[in-house]
Amino acid sequence: MKQFLILLLASISLTVFSQQKMQINLQDAIRLAQSQSLQAFLLKNNYLAEYWNYRSFKADYLPSLYLNSDLLSYSNANKLRYNSITQTDEFVRTETLGSQAALSLQQNVGAIGGTFFVQSSLNRQENFGDKGFVQYSSAPVSIGYRQELFGYNKFKWERQLKPREYEKAKKEYLHQLEEMNQLTTRYFFDFARARVSYDIASYNYTSTDTLLQVARKRFNLGTVQRDELLKLELNLNNASIAVEEATLNLRKSKDALVSFLRLPPGVEPELQLPEIRLFKVPEQKAMDLAMERNAEMIRQQIDLLQAESDVARTKAESRFQANLNVSYGINKADGYYDYENNKPVNGQIDNVFKPDFDDYQQLNVGVGIPILDWGKRRGQYKMAKSRQEATCLSVEQAIERFQQEVVTKAMEFNIQQSRVNSAGRADELAMDSYELTKVRFQKGNASVLELNDSQERKDNARVQFIQSLSNFWISYYEIRRITLYDFETNTSLEADLEVLLEEMIK
Numbered sequence: 001m002k003q004f005l006i007l008l009l010a011s012i013s014l015t016v017f018s019q020q021k022m023q024i025n026l027q028d029a030i031r032l033a034q035s036q037s038l039q040a041f042l043l044k045n046n047y048l049a050e051y052w053n054y055r056s057f058k059a060d061y062l063p064s065l066y067l068n069s070d071l072l073s074y075s076n077a078n079k080l081r082y083n084s085i086t087q088t089d090e091f092v093r094t095e096t097l098g099s100q101a102a103l104s105l106q107q108n109v110g111a112i113g114g115t116f117f118v119q120s121s122l123n124r125q126e127n128f129g130d131k132g133f134v135q136y137s138s139a140p141v142s143i144g145y146r147q148e149l150f151g152y153n154k155f156k157w158e159r160q161l162k163p164r165e166y167e168k169a170k171k172e173y174l175h176q177l178e179e180m181n182q183l184t185t186r187y188f189f190d191f192a193r194a195r196v197s198y199d200i201a202s203y204n205y206t207s208t209d210t211l212l213q214v215a216r217k218r219f220n221l222g223t224v225q226r227d228e229l230l231k232l233e234l235n236l237n238n239a240s241i242a243v244e245e246a247t248l249n250l251r252k253s254k255d256a257l258v259s260f261l262r263l264p265p266g267v268e269p270e271l272q273l274p275e276i277r278l279f280k281v282p283e284q285k286a287m288d289l290a291m292e293r294n295a296e297m298i299r300q301q302i303d304l305l306q307a308e309s310d311v312a313r314t315k316a317e318s319r320f321q322a323n324l325n326v327s328y329g330i331n332k333a334d335g336y337y338d339y340e341n342n343k344p345v346n347g348q349i350d351n352v353f354k355p356d357f358d359d360y361q362q363l364n365v366g367v368g369i370p371i372l373d374w375g376k377r378r379g380q381y382k383m384a385k386s387r388q389e390a391t392c393l394s395v396e397q398a399i400e401r402f403q404q405e406v407v408t409k410a411m412e413f414n415i416q417q418s419r420v421n422s423a424g425r426a427d428e429l430a431m432d433s434y435e436l437t438k439v440r441f442q443k444g445n446a447s448v449l450e451l452n453d454s455q456e457r458k459d460n461a462r463v464q465f466i467q468s469l470s471n472f473w474i475s476y477y478e479i480r481r482i483t484l485y486d487f488e489t490n491t492s493l494e495a496d497l498e499v500l501l502e503e504m505i506k
Contacts (some may be wrong), residue, residue: 050169110155114147133344135335142329171295178481189470318377321368330357423468430461
């Protein structure tokens with residue numbers, strides 16, 4: 001009676017939490033995970049961060065317009081000034097108020113690593129005191145170019161690295177979606193195994209209770225030994241404990257799935273187990289697709305380029321440094337102090353934009369030559385070369401391991417179908433064998449030991465069948481993950497990627 005109450009309470013507890021039934025298959029679970037799970041949200045935002053980073057890189061090679069301004073610059077202090085009358089430097093108390101603005105258009109040139117610019121500027125300076133006056137100065141147009149000579153061209157390497165990094169980010173997004181599909185599959189089949197384990201535990205309890213009643217009658221007739229009767233009573237006690245444990249595990253796995261899919265509270269998923277897909281994955285095709293599409297291959301390319309870039313940078317830094325800054329334009333100033341008439345002449349802003357401009361030229365070539373650094377730069381260059389050689393070897397080994405992994409994954413998937421079929425057949429045979437053994441026991445032709453052994457094989461076969469289904473679908477999404485290709489429909493997972501990404505960016 002006690003065991004019956006335990007089973008009844010377990011059933012009632014499941015019913016209480018089953019307020020709203022929801023039929024769900026594996027594809028439904030995957031669609032829900034991709035649309036509303038927390039992990040899908042994180043994947044989307046991680047990709048968007050890479051997208052905007054790439055957009056920022058592309059913007060660096062488009063013309064950029066800047067406005068720089070010092071709105072207010074006030075000074076009231078003793079400053080050193082040259083006196084042309086006495087031909088000496090003197091500290092003079094000055095009070096000035098200045099402001100300036102400059103509008104510049106810049107264009108980076110990736111091929112040669114320099115920057116062209118066009119600039120227009122205006123300055124105003126007001127001197128206070130007895131001889132105070134206002135000055136204006138303008139440079140309506142100035143054109144220039146600046147570049148580091150014989151140095152490291154960061155633009156050149158960025159133009160090779162950044163597009164690859166963005167391409168890697170796109171492939172990693174698909175890669176991680178397939179990982180999420182695998183995770184969804186695990187949650188789905190964890191719940192399915194828990195449900196099957198609960199059903200097995202409930203069935204075993206009911207079946208053991210029935211057999212115990214039969215054994216008690218046979219014991220009274222003298223056809224069953226007392227030790228066999230005690231074994232059945234022990235089995236019933238163990239079955240009641242198994243029901244309690246299965247009930248708890250079922251609740252945990254259900255909550256995990258509901259939480260991951262972010263289903264509404266009170267929903268009770270009712271799973272529909274999927275069937276296997278009947279197709280094979282050609283090993284050579286899988287390897288070719290993985291080498292072409294997998295983000296790992298792009299990561300190896302980036303590592304090689306980064307190592308080559310480091311060598312180029314340290315080599316450039318080990319030599320003399322030179323930079324060029326040249327500009328040409330027109331400028332004009334208005335406002336001065338008339339010493340002959342001993343009076344200030346204030347400048348007018350419109351005068352500095354009228355014709356009769358002065359030419360403006362500027363050329364600056366700077367050189368930095370390392371004379372004595374105790375081998376520091378040479379050591380940095382040698383270290384970068386060593387790292388490049390190590391990276392090349394590491395990449396080569398990584399590619400070999402990756403190729404072996406792809407072939408192994410393809411082989412594993414191809415045998416999953418036969419494993420599922422074998423497990424399904426074993427499940428049917430074990431169930432039929434148990435039913436026959438149970439009938440034989442009821443007739444007195446089988447012992448409790450044989451009955452227990454048959455029941456254990458039945459339970460294990462059922463769980464193994466569910467596990468084989470889980471392994472098949474995890475392997476299915478694994479082969480999609482490493483190749484970014486659906487071998488069932490012979491379509492690339494990248495086909496709809498741009499549409500999907502555009503929807504995310506909106």
